[in-house]
Amino acid sequence: MPQESSSAPRHISVLKEEVLQLLDPQPGQVIVDATLGVGGHGLAILKKLGETGKLIGIDRDPEMLALAKRELAGYPATFVHGNFENLPEILEELQCGRVDAVIADLGFCSDQLAEPRRGLSFQQEGPLDMRLDPTRGDSAADLVRRLQEKDLADIFWRFGEEHFSRRIARKIVEARKVAPLTTTTELADLVRSCVPRQHGVRHPIDPATRVFQALRIAVNDELGALEQLLKILPDCLKPSGKAAIISFHSLEDRLVKRAFRERETFEEITRKPRVAQEEEVRHNPRARSAKLRAAVLRLAATR
Numbered sequence: 001m002p003q004e005s006s007s008a009p010r011h012i013s014v015l016k017e018e019v020l021q022l023l024d025p026q027p028g029q030v031i032v033d034a035t036l037g038v039g040g041h042g043l044a045i046l047k048k049l050g051e052t053g054k055l056i057g058i059d060r061d062p063e064m065l066a067l068a069k070r071e072l073a074g075y076p077a078t079f080v081h082g083n084f085e086n087l088p089e090i091l092e093e094l095q096c097g098r099v100d101a102v103i104a105d106l107g108f109c110s111d112q113l114a115e116p117r118r119g120l121s122f123q124q125e126g127p128l129d130m131r132l133d134p135t136r137g138d139s140a141a142d143l144v145r146r147l148q149e150k151d152l153a154d155i156f157w158r159f160g161e162e163h164f165s166r167r168i169a170r171k172i173v174e175a176r177k178v179a180p181l182t183t184t185t186e187l188a189d190l191v192r193s194c195v196p197r198q199h200g201v202r203h204p205i206d207p208a209t210r211v212f213q214a215l216r217i218a219v220n221d222e223l224g225a226l227e228q229l230l231k232i233l234p235d236c237l238k239p240s241g242k243a244a245i246i247s248f249h250s251l252e253d254r255l256v257k258r259a260f261r262e263r264e265t266f267e268e269i270t271r272k273p274r275v276a277q278e279e280e281v282r283h284n285p286r287a288r289s290a291k292l293r294a295a296v297l298r299l300a301a302t303r
Contacts, residue, residue, distance in 0.1 A: 014276060028050070030054045058082055058084055087102070128187055191207055217251075240296055260294075
């Protein structure tokens with residue numbers, strides 16, 4: 001088997017050992033990494049699958065796929081540029097049939113967040129884009145430019161649980177009459193101006209965080225894609241096949257928990273979600289908010 005790259009991407013996959021424990025990959029199995037990223041979970045799984053196994057790595061971001069191909073070079077892996085909500089069609093095109101397990105990490109790669117031109121973070125100025133797949137769909141700037149005030153407020157409240165959603169939406173509509181909002185810093189500064197902050201009190205998160213989360217979810221239809229994945233999993237897994245999903249906020253976790261507790265379809269492996277231990281959080285702070293749930297497809301649920 002090949003050696004790991006000495007110039008690995010900056011991203012560190014969360015809960016890697018927990019994923020391996022719950023999925024328990026065996027030689028010869030076929031496993032889907034539905035959010036391949038730069039290949040962190042995929043590489044760990046491939047080492048367990050051996051030369052007779054196979055990993056199908058899917059990602060919406062062609063740049064992440066390119067990094068993953070470099071990291072997983074020489075391993076038995078198939079790379080697919082696509083959305084996991086289309087998993088049945090992807091498996092059919094690959095003439096693969098049902099698989100032994102599916103893993104999905106719903107977080108973002110550090111490599112994506114660190115690239116200003118992706119517009120996923122307001123820590124650096126960049127275009128207000130936020131698309132996971134930059135080759136298709138509307139950008140965040142497009143939504144901010146054309147959506148009505150009520151629709152913007154609904155997005156900020158529904159996907160970001162932002163208490164000042166209406167105030168922020170109103171300010172955006174006023175601002176765009178003068179000039180369009182096109183950069184991350186412009187939007188972040190506008191949001192901060194709408195959220196009251198007590199002088200001298202340190203707040204745990206930047207006021208712009210919830211709005212950026214909400215826009216990102218809307219731009220990429222993240223919750224819609226997750227709902228579809230959970231719906232189609234029974235058609236993609238072998239009898240007693242396993243699914244593991246890592247979420248990073250309550251909106252995602254609620255959907256996963258509800259789906260995995262459908263007793264006619266799944267048997268939960270994790271009654272409570274697995275979370276990162278103190279040592280992992282110390283080395284990888286983004287692991288702090290990660291929640292891992294896993295389930296086994298019941299035999300009777302195989303359609």
